Amino acid sequence: MLRNPIDYGDFLWKGTLYRGSDEPLISKKLFDAVQAVFDRYAVEHAEPVATDHRGGLAGSVVRHRP
Numbered sequence: 765m766l767r768n769p770i771d772y773g774d775f776l777w778k779g780t781l782y783r784g785s786d787e788p789l790i791s792k793k794l795f796d797a798v799q800a801v802f803d804r805y806a807v808e809h810a811e812p813v814a815t816d817h818r819g820g821l822a823g824s825v826v827r828h829r830p
Contacts (some may be wrong), residue, residue, distance in 0.1 A: 766790075766798045 765771075772795040773783050773788030 771795055790818065
């Protein structure tokens with residue numbers, strides 16, 4: 765909830781953001797404030813990466829979190 769741009773009246777279609785014609789549920793300003801809180805929470809509660817596994821396709825790195 766509150767991660768989709770349709771909440772403030774926009775919607776994504778084939779990679780392009782469009783303005784909807786319906787009244788938004790919340791303002792863009794409130795949506796942006798909520799995203800900032802979500803992002804800050806995600807950083808504060810991120811688990812450290814325990815190990816890196818190298819190899820696979822083109823030397824890609826696969827990170828494992830416990």
